[in-house]
Every structure is written in structure tokens, then in C-alpha cells.
Amino acid sequence: MALKGNLRDFTITQLLNLINLACKTGTLVIEGPGEVARTAFREGKLAYAQIGQHDDALPTILLKNRKISPAQHKFLQEKATTMNDKELGLLLVNAGYLSQEDVLDSLQAYYVDAVRQLFTWAEGFFRFEQEISPPGDKILVRVDLENLIIEGSRQLREWEHLQEEIPSLDMALKFTDRPGTNLRDINLSVEEWRVVSYVNPQNTMRQIAKATKMNDLEIRRVVYSLLQAGLVEIVRPGGAPVINPKKMFPTSDRVEQKGIMDKLISRIRSL
Amino acid sequence: MQTVKIVVTGPFNSGKTQFIQTVSEIDVVSTERKVTAEAEKIKESTTVAMDFGRITVDDDLVLYLFGTPGQKRFDFMWEILSEGMLGFVVMVDSTRPETFREARSILETFRAYAPTPFVVAANKQDKADAWELNDMRVALRLDSKIKLLPCTATKKQPVKAVLLELLYSILAEMEAGEA
Ligand SMILES: Nc1nc2c(ncn2[C@@H]2O[C@H](COP(=O)(O)OP(=O)(O)O)[C@@H](O)[C@H]2O)c(=O)[nH]1
Numbered sequence: 001m002a003l004k005g006n007l008r009d010f011t012i013t014q015l016l017n018l019i020n021l022a023c024k025t026g027t028l029v030i031e032g033p034g035e036v037a038r039t040a041f042r043e044g045k046l047a048y049a050q051i052g053q054h055d056d057a058l059p060t061i062l063l064k065n066r067k068i069s070p071a072q073h074k075f076l077q078e079k080a081t082t083m084n085d086k087e088l089g090l091l092l093v094n095a096g097y098l099s100q101e102d103v104l105d106s107l108q109a110y111y112v113d114a115v116r117q118l119f120t121w122a123e124g125f126f127r128f129e130q131e132i133s134p135p136g137d138k139i140l141v142r143v144d145l146e147n148l149i150i151e152g153s154r155q156l157r158e159w160e161h162l163q164e165e166i167p168s169l170d171m172a173l174k175f176t177d178r179p180g181t182n183l184r185d186i187n188l189s190v191e192e193w194r195v196v197s198y199v200n201p202q203n204t205m206r207q208i209a210k211a212t213k214m215n216d217l218e219i220r221r222v223v224y225s226l227l228q229a230g231l232v233e234i235v236r237p238g239g240a241p242v243i244n245p246k247k248m249f250p251t252s253d254r255v256e257q258k259g260i261m262d263k264l265i266s267r268i269r270s271l
Numbered sequence: 272m273q274t275v276k277i278v279v280t281g282p283f284n285s286g287k288t289q290f291i292q293t294v295s296e297i298d299v300v301s302t303e304r305k306v307t308a309e310a311e312k313i314k315e316s317t318t319v320a321m322d323f324g325r326i327t328v329d330d331d332l333v334l335y336l337f338g339t340p341g342q343k344r345f346d347f348m349w350e351i352l353s354e355g356m357l358g359f360v361v362m363v364d365s366t367r368p369e370t371f372r373e374a375r376s377i378l379e380t381f382r383a384y385a386p387t388p389f390v391v392a393a394n395k396q397d398k399a400d401a402w403e404l405n406d407m408r409v410a411l412r413l414d415s416k417i418k419l420l421p422c423t424a425t426k427k428q429p430v431k432a433v434l435l436e437l438l439y440s441i442l443a444e445m446e447a448g449e450a
Pocket residue numbers: 281282283284285286287288289290314317318338341394395396397398422423424425426
């Protein structure tokens with residue numbers, strides 16, 4: 001049976017667990033809402049990961065891990081047009097620029113981080129392709145999945161908890177009326193500040209997430225901490241509730257609607 | 272024939288079926304099935320479809336009461352049920368604080384579907400281990416503007432009172448909307 005389905009029914013953590021236990025070799029392809037992720041495994045260990053079109057050339061990864069300077073990065077990028085990652089890595093190690101450990105550690109950190117990003121994908125089609133191997137020009141690593149699985153299940157619990165606390169992102173936020181509370185005296189993280197600057201009954205949480213480039217998990221996390229701090233409360237977008245009697249009543253005539261309410265009230269009273 | 276509806280929601284075992292049964296003139300139509308999930312064994316059977324009760328107002332007007340299936344796996348039905356409702360009642364079992372968080376979550380979900388008024392019913396107040404209303408208000412994080420009412424779903428008077436409070440809120444909203 002081909003291993004395929006939707007992340008809604010089978011989470012990344014469950015998939016990693018399966019790959020780990022069955023010591024699987026192959027590539028897990030996940031088609032998320034905006035991007036496609038490819039994660040390769042050898043005998044149940046993480047070998048390679050790539051999300052969408054993110055630049056995963058070796059020089060860029062080394063720069064991100066501060067193993068090389070921007071000037072060296074520029075130089076290596078020029079080299080990279082004629083050399084693939086494997087050749088470039090070999091050259092760097094042989095020339096004594098970097099140790100083999102430096103190179104592998106940087107790649108591991110990069111791949112593990114890519115898998116971590118996948119934990120925030122709540123939706124997407126996945127399939128495990130035993131026939132697909134990682135790109136031949138890439139340097140592969142061997143990372144045990146256990147720690148990632150533990151991290152993933154922790155995140156999943158957090159995600160479930162947050163979804164329970166904040167079920168709908170189509171609601172808006174407003175500051176609680178607490179005279180005397182000065183925002184300036186409260187310690188907020190950078191993310192929290194970014195969200196705070198958009199707090200307004202006109203903006204839904206979904207819109208705020210879009211504006212601040214946060215995904216569903218990240219925005220919920222920030223809103224939750226603001227709720228816990230008692231700074232904001234969840235309100236209907238647009239401020240004051242506006243009920244729509246057109247849908248609620250079989251008639252659009254206001255007088256008739258009132259009449260229905262009066263009849264309902266006296267009927268219930270008479271029960 | 273004109274119809275209007277009120278939705279009764281809340282966690283599993285909070286007393287939704289009982290609430291509707293107490294005031295409905297027909298036997299509550301609910302698809303009761305044996306539930307095997309470990310967590311739901313507290314009760315012999317649970318509602319997997321929905322409860323459906325009726326109160327005839329006069330020759331021309333009927334009030335329907337819909338109870339939502341409490342379990343999360345049926346929440347796709349909630350949105351359909353909430354379409355066009357006059358308002359909703361959130362039932363909470365006052366003796367089971369471990370369900371308060373879920374009740375709060377259900378409340379938030381329904382509030383997001385429609386801007387209709389709602390009341391929270393602190394049910395099973397007849398039981399000795401029922402929480403007091405003030406404590407429940409804090410635990411459920413209910414703003415002082417939200418109506419939290421004592422309820423014993425097995426008795427007619429408190430169920431009537433909860434429905435009336437909801438109807439008063441709806442009327443008040445309509446009047447506020449006109450002003
Ligand atoms: N003592 C007491 N028991 C109640 C009350 N309301 C419901 N029950 C009982 O609680 C259990 C669950 O009620 P039910 O209406 O089936 O819950 P539902 O899952 O929300 O529909 C049943 O055994 C009811 O008889 C109440 O106000 N007081």
C-alpha cells in the first residue's frame with residue numbers, strides 16, 4: 001500500500017514515527033497550501049530536506065550558520081556555478097577552510113529546521129516515494145528522528161490546545177478596557193508588538209497574520225499570550241455585534257419580527 | 272407555517288438532550304448510538320446525530336430546538352446547525368470543571384459563526400458538588416456582560432428561565448440595532 005494521505009488525518013509527527021520505526025528509505029513529498037516540501041530518509045534517518053524554492057545551496061547554508069563571511073559567500077557562489085555542493089564541500093574541507101564537522105553540522109541544522117517548519121503545516125497532501133532518492137549533487141546527513149518526534153508531539157499538543165482556545169481566526173481583537181494599564185510598561189516580544197500594532201476590531205486575526213507574515217500556529221501563539229496577559233479580548237470583526245434578523249426570522253418585516261418575539265416569550269412563559 | 276430555531280450546545284454529557292426534552296412537546300428525536308470511545312463511556316449512549324425538539328407557539332409559528340453533537344468529530348455539523356438561528360444556549364456541567372475549557376472553546380466557535388445572542392447555562396445545579404456561579408464565571412472567563420444562569424435541565428422552571436433570558440437578549444439586540 002502506498003503511504004499517502006492528508007496531514008489533517010495523519011500528522012507529520014506520526015509520519016516521522018512510522019519512518020523511524022520501519023527504518024524506511026525514500027522521499028516524503030508534501031504538497032502544502034503554498035509550497036511543496038521534500039524530505040529524504042535513509043534507513044529511518046533524516047538525510048535531506050527542502051521546502052519549496054528556498055535557496056539551499058551549500059554556500060547559503062554555511063553563511064546562515066556563520067561558518068563563512070558574506071565576502072566568502074559571494075566568492076563561493078561564483079564557484080558554485082561550476083561546482084555542485086558535494087564538490088564544493090570537498091574543496092572547502094581539503095583546502096582547510098572548514099572542517100568536515102562544520103559542513104555537516106550546518107546542513108543538519110538546516111534540514112532539521114526545515115522539518116520543524118513542517119510541524120506547523122496543518123494541511124497538505126503527502127506521499128512517501130520509495131523510488132525517489134535525494135538529489136545526487138547534495139550532501140546527505142544522518143539525523144536520528146527520535147528528538148524531532150518528541151518535539152513534534154509537543155508542538156502538536158500545543159497546536160490542539162491553541163485551536164481550542166482560539167477556534168476561529170475570523171474573529172477580531174480589541175484591547176480590554178483596563179484603565180491604568182500602560183502598554184509601555186508591559187514586556188512584549190517583537191512578534192507580540194507586531195500583532196499589537198494591528199489590534200483593532202476592524203482587523204480579523206487572519207488579516208493580522210497575513211500582514212505580519214505569520215502562519216496559523218504563530219498567530220494563535222501570540223494572540224494566546226496576549227489573551228493570557230489580559231491585554232486583548234476576542235470580538236466580532238467590525239466592533240459592536242450586528243445581528244442579521246433577515247436570516248433569523250421567516251419575515252423581513254420588523255414589526256412582524258417583534259411580534260414573533262412577543263409570541264415566543266409568552267409561549268415559553270406559559271409552559 | 273413559520274419556524275424559528277434556537278441551538279443548544281455544550282460539551283458531551285452536559286445535559287443538552289435533557290434540556291430540550293424537558294420543554295419539547297415531542298419526544299426528542301435523537302439518534303442515540305452506543306459509543307465505544309473510552310472517554311465517552313461515562314454515559315451509556317451518546318447523541319451522534321443531533322437532538323431535535325419542538326414547541327408550537329400557535330397555528331402559524333413553531334420554535335425548533337436543536338442540540339448539537341458535543342464530540343469534536345461532529346463539529347462540521349455545527350456551522351450548518353447555527354445557520355439562521357435566533358440565538359444559542361451553551362450548556363455546562365457545573366460538576367465537571369474538567370469540561371469548562373471545552374465549553375469555552377465551543378462558545379468561541381459558535382460566537383464566530385454568527386453574531387446572535389447567547390446565554391450560558393450552569394447545568395446540574397441540583398447536584399451537591401456543583402460549582403457556584405461566580406466561580407464558574409471566572410473559570411469560564413466570561414465577561415460580566417455575558418448571562419450565566421443557574422440550570423437544572425431535568426426541571427421545567429429553570430429551563431424556561433434560561434430560554435426566556437435568551438429571548439430577552441435577542442429582543443434587546445433587535446431594539447439596539449434599530450436605535
Ligand atoms: N442531576 C442532574 N442530572 C442531569 C441534569 N441534566 C442532565 N442530567 C443527566 O446528565 C446526563 C447527560 O445528559 P444529556 O442530556 O444526555 O447530555 P448531552 O450529552 O449534553 O445531551 C444524563 O444522565 C442526564 O439525565 C441536571 O440538571 N441534573
